[in-house]
Amino acid sequence: MSKKHTSLISELRGKLKTCDSSHELSNIKSYYLGKNGILADEFIKLKSVKLSEKKELGMSLNILKNEMQDLISQKLNLLSSENDKDIKATDVTLPGKNISLGSRHPIAITINDIMDILGSYGFTSVEGLEIEDEFHNFEALNISDNHPARDMHDTFYVSDNKLLRTHTSSVQIRSMMVAEPPLKIMTPGKVYRCDSDPTHSPMFHQIEGLHIDENINFGHLKGTLIHFIKEFFGKEMQIRFRPSYFPFTEPSAEIDIKFKGKWLEVLGCGMVHPNVLSNVNIDNKKYTGFAFGLGVERLTMLRHSITDLRMFYDNDISFLSQFKDLK
Ligand code: PHE
Numbered sequence: 001m002s003k004k005h006t007s008l009i010s011e012l013r014g015k016l017k018t019c020d021s022s023h024e025l026s027n028i029k030s031y032y033l034g035k036n037g038i039l040a041d042e043f044i045k046l047k048s049v050k051l052s053e054k055k056e057l058g059m060s061l062n063i064l065k066n067e068m069q070d071l072i073s074q075k076l077n078l079l080s081s082e083n084d085k086d087i088k089a090t091d092v093t094l095p096g097k098n099i100s101l102g103s104r105h106p107i108a109i110t111i112n113d114i115m116d117i118l119g120s121y122g123f124t125s126v127e128g129l130e131i132e133d134e135f136h137n138f139e140a141l142n143i144s145d146n147h148p149a150r151d152m153h154d155t156f157y158v159s160d161n162k163l164l165r166t167h168t169s170s171v172q173i174r175s176m177m178v179a180e181p182p183l184k185i186m187t188p189g190k191v192y193r194c195d196s197d198p199t200h201s202p203m204f205h206q207i208e209g210l211h212i213d214e215n216i217n218f219g220h221l222k223g224t225l226i227h228f229i230k231e232f233f234g235k236e237m238q239i240r241f242r243p244s245y246f247p248f249t250e251p252s253a254e255i256d257i258k259f260k261g262k263w264l265e266v267l268g269c270g271m272v273h274p275n276v277l278s279n280v281n282i283d284n285k286k287y288t289g290f291a292f293g294l295g296v297e298r299l300t301m302l303r304h305s306i307t308d309l310r311m312f313y314d315n316d317i318s319f320l321s322q323f324k325d326l327k
Contacts, residue, residue: 002057005064008038012068016075025079029072039065103324107205107312110300111188114207117231121224123186123209128171130190133161136170140279141248156192156202164192167293169248172210176280181287182213188296198308205296212272212282212289218251221269221290225255229266233303244268248276249291259302266302267294 001009012032019025032038042061049057104112115125138150148154156164171187188207196202211220222241229237238258242265246252249270256263269292277284297309304323306312311319 001063002060005042005060008032008042008064009067009071012071016071019075020079022076022079025072025075032068033065033072039068101324103321105312105320106300106304106323107296109323110296110303111205111207113232114294114296114299115186115188117228118186118207118209121227122184123211124184126171126175126185126187127189128165128168128174128187130165130192131158131162132165132170134163136173137163137165137167140173140276141169142273142275142279143247147247154193154195156194165189166193167191168206168208169291169293172208172291173276173280175210176212176277176282181282181289182211183289184211184213185209198310199298199301201297201309201313204309206293207296208291208293210272210289210291212277212287214287216271216288216290218271218290221271221292224290225267225269225292229255229257232299244270246270248273250274257302264298264302266298267292269293 012028015028016025019028030037034040039061042064046054046057046061119125134150138147143150155166158164168187168189168191171189172185175183175185175187186207186209189205190203191206192203193200194202209224211224226239229239240256240258240263241253242256244252244254246268249268250273252268252270254265255267255269257266258264269290272289272291274284277287277289297312300306300312301309
């Protein structure tokens with residue numbers, strides 16, 4: 001390569017060394033390799049040299065051209081890889097991603113609370129089947145064939161003898177059939193009734209309790225439930241036991257709570273009917289027991305002053321997230 005060309009290369013090297021932006025590099029590139037750039041000037045000179053020198057100068061020019069192109073494209077690669085690094089680098093001043101935690105569903109919170117309280121009284125949890133037969137859901141519970149609760153309007157039948165359970169009392173029947181008293185169980189779960197309005201949903205949750213042993217009486221029932229209500233609401237509530245009727249308990253009662261000046265029914269209860277005990281082969285001369293059934297949605301509505309039960313199933317995040325700070 002000629003002396004002139006060698007010095008052009010070292011001049012270019014010098015400029016590339018201090019160049020630190022792609023904008024500057026593109027200026028350098030057009031200065032040397034552009035249409036009217038240094039290299040083009042050198043090529044023009046080729047026309048006016050003597051024939052004997054042409055070959056040598058031509059070779060030198062080709063080397064010069066290749067060298068310049070190589071140097072510039074190497075620099076271009078270097079700058080763009082540095083750029084990539086910049087982009088990948090973490091900017092610690094940016095705000096972090098907002099990862100918000102979900103919350104438990106209010107119904108799940110209530111179920112846990114109820115089970116915690118009843119668990120502390122010695123009730124153990126048992127779950128059963130959601131598709132039941134007439135025997136476990138009705139017959140064994142002393143609900144005769146022509147009882148209104150058997151009407152198609154209340155019960156979702158799956159087939160002639162199969163239905164969606166209308167209460168978790170069916171789980172109590174299954175438990176009493178396999179276990180000897182004493183028995184102290186609670187049965188949380190979904191139940192189904194053909195009903196839908198602001199205070200009824202075709203599917204809702206129940207927790208029923210059952211305690212069978214020798215010498216169990218209504219006093220045990222009252223004591224358990226009065227205590228439970230106080231613990232559940234976290235304060236003394238105004239309550240009353242109102243005589244009621246269930247085919248599977250005798251005597252039967254319902255508990256009402258005074259809420260915003262009105263008596264509201266919150267649970268059904270009673271002493272297990274002797275027929276129910278004999279239906280499951282428990283000696284009804286030796287054993288007695290009490291049972292109660294709690295509506296989970298009803299208790300949750302009372303606790304949080306919710307007026308429409310259907311809100312529990314709308315999946316509205318702004319409603320559900322209000323229960324975030326609860327357990
Ligand atoms: N099984 C009744 C219901 O679902 C509730 C209940 C249970 C009432 C136990 C009394 C005793 O309506």
